[in-house]
Amino acid sequence: MNIDLEYTEDNKNNNNNYPANNPATKKPIVKKAIVSNEKPKDIQTYSKPNKIQQTLNKEVLELFLTRGISENTLQSFKVSQSVHYFAQLKKEGISIDFNYYKNNELVNIKHRSLESKSFGLEKGCELILWNLDNVDDSHNQIIITEGEFDTLALGEVFGNKNIVSVPNGANSSKKQNLTYLDGKENAKLFEGKQLILFFDNDDPGKMLTDAFVSRFGAHRCLIPTYPANCKDANEILLKHGKEGVINAMDSIKFKKVDGIVDVSDFRHKVRDYHKNGFPKGDRIGLDNVDKLISFRGGELTMVTGISGSGKSEFLDFIMVQLAKIHNWNFGICSMENPPEIHFTKLAEKYLNKPFEDVINRSTGELYFEKMNDNDLDKAENFIFNHFNFITHKTTVSDGEKLRSTFSVDYILNQAKTLVQMYGIKGLVIDPWNTIEHVIQTTETETNYVSRILSKVIAFAEDYNVHVFLVAHPTKGVTVNGIDRVATLNDISGSGNFFNKTHNGISVFRDKKEANAPVQVHIQKVKFKFVGTLGVANLDYNRFTGNYTDSQEQIDL
Structure with a gap:
């Protein structure tokens, strides 16, 4: 598959790292539609982050190295650190900062505690996709992951272009918060592009996949197949190396193929029905x-x-x-x-x-x-x-x-x-x-x-x-x-x-x-x-x- 992504300096000259041709990646024809309301929906005032950004210290770099992510990749994705108060831990600590840029302006930060998996976004700031500024309109594909670590793992192989992460992960509910996709600006960004959904291979990840397929249509969403012992892109990188990531990319296929499904395609829905009951719908208050x-x-x-x-x-x-x-x-x-x-x-x-x-x-x-x-x-x-x-x-x-x-x-x-x-x-x-x-x-x-x-x-x-x-x-x-x-x-x-x-x-x-x-x-x-x-x-x-x-x- 000749994927529309840039490779890092280490890999761009190695032909073995390029995914094989895949007919599923042909650019779809999308008809433009006219909508009567031309005003943007996101008329809202947001706060801006106010943090003193620091370069990554040795301890932080070592954490990322254990996840297979190099310092060069961290720099290309503008990852930094700061001191942040974590409500879950009830104390201040070193924060790994995933900086959210829009039009070269810092609009939000996701903080991740160095000592634990405690996360938090800045209050009152705009919710957008991470690495949004590195989406190139000339490419016809965007890779979307469930978290920043997975974006960085893919960045180790393909560079920092056209790989983004959702800001708020996934949950086990059918109702996923996709407000970061709203507005004309995002509609223009995604227009005519295929979406490669590198979400986690678990029930919440599949719920998020369903939400994106509902939003953009099955004809535009491509899904990779993960190795049997891997849940996400970062785990593939750790267990199978860069070749494993490339093989996963080669495996992408449309969500629905030839009208045939098996239990693995809807298992997460059955489990959700069993745990939470059937989706009864919303009522009108009478x-x-x-x-x-x-x-x-x-x-x-x-x-x-x-x-x-x-x-x-x-x-x-x-x-x-x-x-x-x-x-x-x-x-x-x-x-x-x-x-x-x-x-x-x-x-x-x-x-x-x-x-x-x-x-x-x-x-x-x-x-x-x-x-x-x-x-x-x-x-x-x-x-x-x-x-x-x-x-x-x-x-x-x-x-x-x-x-x-x-x-x-x-x-x-x-x-x-x-x-x-x-x-x-x-x-x-x-x-x-x-x-x-x-x-x-x-x-x-x-x-x-x-x-x-x-x-x-x-x-x-x-x-x-x-x-x-x-x-x-x-x-x-x-x-x-x-x-x-x-x-x-x-x-x-x-x-x-x-x-x-x-x-x-x-x-x-x-x-x-x-x-x-x-x-x-x-x-x-x-x-x-x-x-x-x-x-x-x-x-x-x-x-x-x-x-x-x-x-x-x-x-x-």
């Missing part, structure tokens, strides 16, 4: 709903309901609650709601205040006071940090503005960009009937719906995103002229709206009774640990757009 359904990445939820039932309104409530309670980020493609109008609806739900004054028509008295400027600032900040709106791509031809249509491919390409830029966990497509549908001449509508839903589900699973798809039922959902609850099978086009989705929700409101509760019918739940079938009765506040548990709840 008891009547929470006991029926939760929401997690990698699934598709169909939402339907007769006209005027409030299906989009309830979905907005779900989004706001998941963002408030569980810090979800969303991509929204709402073809019937301009972003600025949609903003007002989300703001009302977030603040529990109306966007406009509510006046009693009979008396002229103020019934509900609208949100003030400070409220609006809070709502804007919340929505800015949790929601992005997918809009038309506009081009100009012969002086005429032309707008792109909303095809499923266009929407999913935009969503992939939002996953990479901001780590969105939810995608809303509302509604199905406004998407541009191109049915091939050789396929029926049923087959077309099946094909498109498979594409949406593949996106959800590959990027660990929960997709909410709103679809209107056919007209005439009545019994003896009286509205009834719509089902997923009432959606025009195909029974696959029920068959292929993970979860199904139908929203119903009796329009003849002004104060009748909103009924949320959970009509399908694929996995029993996510929820169950049933009906949740909710009261709706038409002034703020919020929902509360109804006192008329009837448990089946």
Whole structure:
């Protein structure tokens, strides 16, 4: 494999050290997508480290030599030492300092105690990848490790270019903190590049691998095979030398190969389920709903309901609650709601205040006071940090503005960009009937719906995103002229709206009774640990757009 990395002076003239050619390293073709929100998400003030840096003393150098890492490599990665207070040890001591540079400015330091494996980052400083400044845009690959020692071990063989470390390691939970990947600057850095994931060969390392694959896609992530007795890159260097590291690099392959997996590919997930229980998903904070359904990445939820039932309104409530309670980020493609109008609806739900004054028509008295400027600032900040709106791509031809249509491919390409830029966990497509549908001449509508839903589900699973798809039922959902609850099978086009989705929700409101509760019918739940079938009765506040548990709840 002709890897895009530089070799150290000791090795660059030794042809035996170059990895063999590997077709997996061909640069992928990545289509650029347009996202409506062009502002950076990382508008935040960070502290800067204030440490007196010292050159490495003999004791520190000897520690690294026992790990197979030379002084030249340490210098090339700008490793230094200082005196630091370690809270775990409750005392000051010599600290090995892994210095985090961004645009040649020191923005953070990870301290490692010389006498023990006590680690700590500087408080209030920016969280970035270690060795970020040595990523070269001209290369089409980046090696990412789970820790600085592994980066240094690889640096012994390949030099200091295009090898970085995550700042916070991995944990055994499915929820990994990847905020150091957020923002347009990082999206540009990773655009079009393959990622070689040299994470630890243990359960936390595999969880981190899954998180990166969800973020960037399996088609861009390459995984090495380690020797049987090695957990990480540094251990390979110690036990098998530089040749062992090169052999591991030669072994890289895509996370998913030919659609075949064995137990070793998902063992860490099974162990996690056994230890911590099945991943039940996040709930929205209403008891009547929470006991029926939760929401997690990698699934598709169909939402339907007769006209005027409030299906989009309830979905907005779900989004706001998941963002408030569980810090979800969303991509929204709402073809019937301009972003600025949609903003007002989300703001009302977030603040529990109306966007406009509510006046009693009979008396002229103020019934509900609208949100003030400070409220609006809070709502804007919340929505800015949790929601992005997918809009038309506009081009100009012969002086005429032309707008792109909303095809499923266009929407999913935009969503992939939002996953990479901001780590969105939810995608809303509302509604199905406004998407541009191109049915091939050789396929029926049923087959077309099946094909498109498979594409949406593949996106959800590959990027660990929960997709909410709103679809209107056919007209005439009545019994003896009286509205009834719509089902997923009432959606025009195909029974696959029920068959292929993970979860199904139908929203119903009796329009003849002004104060009748909103009924949320959970009509399908694929996995029993996510929820169950049933009906949740909710009261709706038409002034703020919020929902509360109804006192008329009837448990089946």
